[in-house]
Amino acid sequence: MAARRLTARPSPGATPVAQMIRLQNVSKTYFTKGKRDGVEALKPVDLHVPQGQIHGVIGLSGAGKSTLIRCVNLLERPTTGTVTVDGQELTGLSRDALNQARHRIGMIFQHFNLLTSRTVFDNVALPLELMGVKKAEIRERVTPLLELVGLADKASHYPAQLSGGQKQRVAIARALASRPRVLLCDEATSALDPHTTGAILELLQDINQKLGLTILLITHEMEVVKTICHRVSLISGGELVEEADVGDFFTAPGTQLGRDFLNDFLELEPPRTLVERLEESPGAKTHPVVRLAFSGDAVSTPLISRLARECGVDVSILQAKVESIQDRTLGLMIAELMGDADDTRRAIAYLETHDLKVEVLGHVQRDD
Amino acid sequence: MSSAMIELILEATLDTLYMVAISGLISAAVGIPLGVLLNVTRPRQVLAQPALNGVLGIITNVGRSVPFIILMVAIIPFTRALVGSSIGTNAAVVPLTIAAIPFVARLVEGALNEIPPGLVEAAQSMGATPWQIITRVLLPEARGGIFTALTVTIVTLISYSAMAGAVGGGGLGDLGIRYGYNRFNPTIMLITVVILVVMVQGFQSLGDYLVRKSDHK
Numbered sequence: 001m002a003a004r005r006l007t008a009r010p011s012p013g014a015t016p017v018a019q020m021i022r023l024q025n026v027s028k029t030y031f032t033k034g035k036r037d038g039v040e041a042l043k044p045v046d047l048h049v050p051q052g053q054i055h056g057v058i059g060l061s062g063a064g065k066s067t068l069i070r071c072v073n074l075l076e077r078p079t080t081g082t083v084t085v086d087g088q089e090l091t092g093l094s095r096d097a098l099n100q101a102r103h104r105i106g107m108i109f110q111h112f113n114l115l116t117s118r119t120v121f122d123n124v125a126l127p128l129e130l131m132g133v134k135k136a137e138i139r140e141r142v143t144p145l146l147e148l149v150g151l152a153d154k155a156s157h158y159p160a161q162l163s164g165g166q167k168q169r170v171a172i173a174r175a176l177a178s179r180p181r182v183l184l185c186d187e188a189t190s191a192l193d194p195h196t197t198g199a200i201l202e203l204l205q206d207i208n209q210k211l212g213l214t215i216l217l218i219t220h221e222m223e224v225v226k227t228i229c230h231r232v233s234l235i236s237g238g239e240l241v242e243e244a245d246v247g248d249f250f251t252a253p254g255t256q257l258g259r260d261f262l263n264d265f266l267e268l269e270p271p272r273t274l275v276e277r278l279e280e281s282p283g284a285k286t287h288p289v290v291r292l293a294f295s296g297d298a299v300s301t302p303l304i305s306r307l308a309r310e311c312g313v314d315v316s317i318l319q320a321k322v323e324s325i326q327d328r329t330l331g332l333m334i335a336e337l338m339g340d341a342d343d344t345r346r347a348i349a350y351l352e353t354h355d356l357k358v359e360v361l362g363h364v365q366r367d368d
Numbered sequence: 369m370s371s372a373m374i375e376l377i378l379e380a381t382l383d384t385l386y387m388v389a390i391s392g393l394i395s396a397a398v399g400i401p402l403g404v405l406l407n408v409t410r411p412r413q414v415l416a417q418p419a420l421n422g423v424l425g426i427i428t429n430v431g432r433s434v435p436f437i438i439l440m441v442a443i444i445p446f447t448r449a450l451v452g453s454s455i456g457t458n459a460a461v462v463p464l465t466i467a468a469i470p471f472v473a474r475l476v477e478g479a480l481n482e483i484p485p486g487l488v489e490a491a492q493s494m495g496a497t498p499w500q501i502i503t504r505v506l507l508p509e510a511r512g513g514i515f516t517a518l519t520v521t522i523v524t525l526i527s528y529s530a531m532a533g534a535v536g537g538g539g540l541g542d543l544g545i546r547y548g549y550n551r552f553n554p555t556i557m558l559i560t561v562v563i564l565v566v567m568v569q570g571f572q573s574l575g576d577y578l579v580r581k582s583d584h585k
Binding site: 107 | 484486487489490491492493494495496497500504505508509511582584585
């Protein structure tokens with residue numbers, strides 16, 4: 001496994017915001033004995049995460065997201081490419097220097113990975129012991145961390161006595177103990193119930209804001225991306241196929257996979273009874289059924305009533321949903337546009353000029 | 369029963385305890401590190417050394433496949449060179465220890481295999497060196513399993529020590545054979561067996577207690 005070492009160091013000040021994580025041309029191929037061709041788990045990818053950002057990588061299982069995040073702290077040695085964290089090229093470091101660098105990169109896991117033989121306190125103290133921090137200082141540093149994650153009263157408990165959410169809180173405190181600049185989250189909420197997931201995400205967001213910690217997380221849950229990420233990458237077949245600000249991704253995904261994720265997440269599919277009546281092409285006496293996605297100003301504009309006034313089209317709303325994504329509002333609606341062919345065509349054009357995404361799902365026969 | 373007889377039984381009991389204690393201590397001192405080495409040199413472990421692992425594995429297996437009674441007589445020259453005699457309790461300690469080392473090693477290796485790989489990975493992500501992973505993650509996490517391994521070893525050593533006694537090693541086995549069997553003294557035979565049962569029971573209870581105390585799963 002010879003890692004190709006590119007010596008390109010990021011020139012300081014090249015970008016206005018410091019790049020905290022930079023993956024350049026990073027790929028990972030697993031070779032098995034006796035086979036010449038390996039399995040390419042990760043095709044060469046580039047990923048840049050600026051300081052202070054929460055970046056999510058979302059993908060289905062087997063897409064390569066676990067390999068990707070494990071390449072960041074070199075738990076997985078990339079086959080090609082360079083990994084740079086906080087200006088330090090990890091792929092070029094000696095074993096000892098890498099261990100030092102890892103103190104600056106915290107990591108939490110799906111299954112928490114706490115030591116069962118240690119109390120909550122001693123689990124959080126572990127990274128400090130590894131760094132050779134003195135006992136008295138360990139005590140001073142661990143207690144505030146337990147307070148931060150809300151487990152000060154559980155210091156002398158063993159992990160087996162805690163719930164899943166509490167275990168992940170301990171793991172977060174442990175990951176923060178060495179005062180890292182970066183936190184890697186490997187499916188950190190996938191083993192938790194929705195309520196607990198929400199609480200853990202809140203804690204991560206809190207940490208991001210309070211400590212200015214850069215967070216890279218991988219997940220298969222859109223909810224996670226929606227709740228705390230600033231930016232999102234979509235991974236499929238070992239490739240990053242799309243990258244966008246979270247607001248943009250949820251309003252207009254750029255790939256089919258992105259749309260699939262979004263539709264699954266929003267669960268806004270036309271009702272079955274309607275689908276059965278849908279015809280692909282318009283007939284003499286049909287109305288179009290459309291899916292409307294609107295965000296930003298369009299949400300607060302009374303477009304539906306204007307449609308009726310300006311285009312002479314009545315709108316029958318079959319389904320509707322409003323989601324808050326970060327600071328944006330995203331509206332989704334499935335509606336039947338009732339009017340004659342010319343009017344409905346004009347109505348669709350009108351909606352599109354007002355920044356709505358209009359998708360014609362099909363046509364239904366008029367009732368009259 | 370004569371006081372001479374009681375003294376004989378007492379002496380034999382102490383001899384057995386002596387043999388078990390010395391061979392138990394030495395085999396733990398060598399077997400635990402060997403077991404750790406067997407575990408951490410496996411492919412994809414913290415100190416992956418497949419070649420070394422293979423060699424250690426073969427040596428361990430050879431040690432474990434020789435029946436104790438054969439091992440005992442086969443290494444007589446070695447025993448004599450080491451302790452100056454091939455009979456007596458000190459001479460019995462040598463084959464007992466040699467038989468117990470690979471036994472302990474395999475059991476300890478098994479206990480370490482039970483540790484979820486995620487724990488090692490977490491420690492690596494914190495920048496732990498292989499030595500730190502062994503001393504702060506693997507050994508503490510396997511503490512219960514290691515106590516179990518040592519308990520099984522002690523019980524096995526008690527039984528082996530009786531065998532060593534049969535060929536002049538002293539101890540309760542020697543007493544049972546010479547007085548109980550050869551001289552048809554059923555009382556001695558019974559006493560010997562009862563003492564061995566109590567001894568095994570005692571070590572097992574102690575072991576169980578230590579396992580329970582170190583288990584927080």
